[in-house]
Amino acid sequence: AGLQESLDRKLFGQHLVNKVVVKAVKGFLNNTNPKKPLALSLHGWTGTGKNFVSKIVAESIYKRGLKSKYVHQFVATLHFPHADNINLYKDQLQSWIRGNVTLCPRSLFIFDEMDKMHAGLIDSIKPFLDYYELLNGVSYRKAMFIFLSNAGAEKITEVALDFWRKGRMREDIQLTDIQNALSVSVFNNKNSGFWHSTLIDRNLIDYFVPFLPLEYKHVKMCVRVEIESRGYAVDEDILSRIADEMTYFPREERIYSDKGCKTVYAKLDYYYDF
Secondary structure (H helix, E strand, O other), rough: HHHHHHHHOOOOOOOHHHHHHHHHHHHHHHHHOOOOOOEEEEEOOOOOOOHHHHHHHHHHOOOOOOHOEEEEEEEEHHOOOOOHHHHHHHHHHHHHHHHHHHHHOOOOOEEEEEHOOOOOOOHHHHHHHHHOEEEEEOOOOEEEEEEEEEEOHHHHHHHHHHHHHHHHHHHOOOHHHHHHHHHHHHHHHOOOOOOHHHHOOOOOOOOOEEOOOOEHHHHHHHHHHHHHHHOOOHHHHHHHHHHHHHEEOOOOOEEEOOOOOOHHHHHHHHOOOO
């Protein structure tokens, strides 16, 4: 209930994300005997809400949210920076996951910047995501894995633009309109940590979750919520000015914010004397 309520209140313009994430997480947690760990791969442009959603998921399951000792975050450019060390990273990754799931079967692993991860590295965790009852005496079937990536964002925008140009509602976009094309796009993207990955090849990712590019009205919603969360009255003129300052694409139609809501909060500090 907390997950649904938080997404309804804080996430804008992402009807697919709201529906899929709640259904997937709720179903998984209510299953006393899952056959494999839950694996969600979140895709979309910067600022569309991927990190935000992984934070909300963590907060809805663990008392301390992202600060919980059972939640583990990996950032590709920070934790796995050098291609020369890929074999070392594979060993470390397997060891970290094995050790943490041994301590707590209901561990959550979040992998950020999958589009910057060295190809082949993520395949080292394939055994942990597969349909094994036990691996060396350890069950991984109650663990959760969330992958965050910009890869596939072009494909998602392509679908959203097609709907817009045909005069169809954004909310009419279904997961089936995007998911297959998205998984193929990510699998074949050489600049993605999922390039030719066995995780995709073996269908071990349960859902490829598309984050649609955000429109002008969604940017305004982000600004409004941030102002209110800081305890200030909303100035509609400032609200519009901040949204107007963002840059939008495609160049001719100018529908989608190219940074989503990412720089909104910094702009607020300029207009409001917080």
